[in-house]
Amino acid sequence: MNYITIEDVDKLLGADWTAQDKKAMSVVQANAWLNARKICLHNDIVPDAILLAGANLAKLSSENKLYQTLDGVVKREKVKADTVEVETEYKDGSESIVSGDIQFINDLIAPYLCRGFSLTARICK
Numbered sequence: 164m165n166y167i168t169i170e171d172v173d174k175l176l177g178a179d180w181t182a183q184d185k186k187a188m189s190v191v192q193a194n195a196w197l198n199a200r201k202i203c204l205h206n207d208i209v210p211d212a213i214l215l216a217g218a219n220l221a222k223l224s225s226e227n228k229l230y231q232t233l234d235g236v237v238k239r240e241k242v243k244a245d246t247v248e249v250e251t252e253y254k255d256g257s258e259s260i261v262s263g264d265i266q267f268i269n270d271l272i273a274p275y276l277c278r279g280f281s282l283t284a285r286i287c288k
Contacts, residue, residue, distance in 0.1 A: 212275070
């Protein structure tokens with residue numbers, strides 16, 4: 164499902180949110196990210212919170228901050244076989260963290276995520 168369009172992002176963030184040649188792929192990635200989260204809707208109308216989340220996702224994508232690989236520099240790693248124990252310590256400042264932008268987006272979409280079976284279940288797209 165496409166939750167957000169270029170026109171939606173332009174309306175919410177202004178037409179200059181990124182270069183014209185980046186808009187299409189940024190919106191594709193934003194929709195892919197949202198689709199991977201199993202958002203449930205009561206109907207085909209996309210709520211304002213999802214539109215805002217999608218717009219912010221598209222902006223992050225246009226800045227190469229949505230789908231990026233963050234490799235931490237391992238300072239120490241500990242593995243124990245019996246009774247299974249794994250511990251990894253990263254060099255200060257190198258571990259990947261969830262950005263404030265993604266935390267905001269997660270909070271926007273949280274009320275719309277499918278959560279198991281219910282008699283009043285939303286339609287999952």
